[in-house]
Amino acid sequence: MVSSNRGDFGEIIRQQRVMMSLTLGELAKKSLVSASHLGRIERGERFPSARILRRLAKPLDFEENELFALAGYLSSRSLSVAEESPAYAGRRLDPYVAKVLSQEPVEVQRAVIGILSILKSIATSMTKE
Amino acid sequence: MVSSNRGDFGEIIRQQRVMMSLTLGELAKKSLVSASHLGRIERGERFPSARILRRLAKPLDFEENELFALAGYLSSRSLSVAEESPAYAGRRLDPYVAKVLSQEPVEVQRAVIGILSILKSIATSMTKE
DNA sequence: TAGGGATTTTGACATTTGGCGAAAAATATG
DNA sequence: CATATTTTTCGCCAAATGTCAAAATCCCTA
Numbered sequence: 147m148v149s150s151n152r153g154d155f156g157e158i159i160r161q162q163r164v165m166m167s168l169t170l171g172e173l174a175k176k177s178l179v180s181a182s183h184l185g186r187i188e189r190g191e192r193f194p195s196a197r198i199l200r201r202l203a204k205p206l207d208f209e210e211n212e213l214f215a216l217a218g219y220l221s222s223r224s225l226s227v228a229e230e231s232p233a234y235a236g237r238r239l240d241p242y243v244a245k246v247l248s249q250e251p252v253e254v255q256r257a258v259i260g261i262l263s264i265l266k267s268i269a270t271s272m273t274k275e
Numbered sequence: 276m277v278s279s280n281r282g283d284f285g286e287i288i289r290q291q292r293v294m295m296s297l298t299l300g301e302l303a304k305k306s307l308v309s310a311s312h313l314g315r316i317e318r319g320e321r322f323p324s325a326r327i328l329r330r331l332a333k334p335l336d337f338e339e340n341e342l343f344a345l346a347g348y349l350s351s352r353s354l355s356v357a358e359e360s361p362a363y364a365g366r367r368l369d370p371y372v373a374k375v376l377s378q379e380p381v382e383v384q385r386a387v388i389g390i391l392s393i394l395k396s397i398a399t400s401m402t403k404e
Numbered sequence: 405t406a407g408g409g410a411t412t413t414t415g416a417c418a419t420t421t422g423g424c425g426a427a428a429a430a431t432a433t434g
Numbered sequence: 435c436a437t438a439t440t441t442t443t444c445g446c447c448a449a450a451t452g453t454c455a456a457a458a459t460c461c462c463t464a
Contacts, residue, residue, distance in 0.1 A: 196325035196348040239377035248368035
């Protein structure tokens, strides 16, 4: 899992921006990166240079090296979050997912799991018919 | 782009290469970066992208982080990788939640985060009224 | 449903990056 | 010295980045 897919990276950025309830324009202002460029990055048409990446870290509440690792610029070995997520049953928890969830109170985290189980049962019953 | 560090950076690279007694050609081979490009980087005519920088780290016996910091891509604060505390905004990821989620494929994990952000925006709009 | 502001996307363009091959400069070797 | 051989620098080109302005979309409310 050296370099995550570049398309995925844009998705992560967009999700994080939405999570912080920022518009492209607002993020542009905070990060000093043009909104149009940000938009292209989010939908995977452009890939941010290290310079741009660094400007994005703070407004999006990422550690710099975290963001660099997500972008595939740094090997995730140098990322603290990666170590922190243990591998259960052969699978592993995505570092970004871990980060986002851990920002929520535990009740919310549990609720998310509840919703997931509901969705799974819905999906199961749908494929049966 | 007259960042005085940039010229210095090339010097550092050159010094390190000489230190390892490598020619441009040899370093090019080891790093998979063309010798001409390396030459320009060393004398400050070009500035290496993160991709190139990463290829240079190992042959020149630098830590990736270190090299990125030298290039000004990472603030030197990020160099101290001693931060093994996850502690995102003072919160932790519930172990049970981590366990359940990590049993799902990453796409599903990401989707869960997406749903969470939707719910948060719903909650926000509800409290507004 | 039309108008108007905010937000996002697209088009056009300048700048930078990086590779290839040849010229130039060093460095050996006879 | 003369000349191979290696090493560095230069010229040129293709691809990627990033910005500004205009166009398209979305979201309201009258």
